[in-house]
Amino acid sequence: MFITFEGCEGVGKSTQLNLLKEYLEETGQEAIFCREPGGTSIGEQIRKVILNPENTEMADVTESILYAASRVQLISQVILPALKEGKIVVCDRYLDSSIAYQAYARGLGVDLVKKINYFAVENCMPDVTIFLDRSPAESFRATPGDDRMEQETREFHNKVYEGYKAEIGTSNGRIVAIKPDFDRNITKQMIIDVLRERGAIK
16 A cells, blocks of 8 residues: 655654554554655655755746656655555655645646646555645744755745645545644554554554
């Protein structure tokens, strides 16, 4: 099964991914964890270009294409091979991030972003996506992060959140919104329960 995690900046994705990894290891379930952009040698080089705060002149379409390029590499080198071997694949961000960040926040539109990603995800969509549903107003860091996306304005991140919320309604149930609890272990259990119900994990 292919599982993805989505959410705005600072919602606790990394924490929950680590907790899920611990759970799968403890229960003997073989899984591959990867991230976007990145996850491969080529993808990590693309990641550096995308997130470099000095690249202020990057065109929005360029940004979207670079994300798609990293995604193609990750699918071909990591995701599809692991799925064919019967492993669980868990990815930190995927196509829904491109929809939220580039289609909505950058204003490129859903149709264009999906066209850019057509060759990347044609035969590789997640079975279930966990969206940690916390708005920028609830989760935004007091101090901006180091990378180019984290340093965007609050207005930009509000649009990202609106994009995610819009995608939930068009995902035919694939995206499951989970409101993170202040107790990370409660959130962990909610995620595990959803993934069990969907048959993604045991």
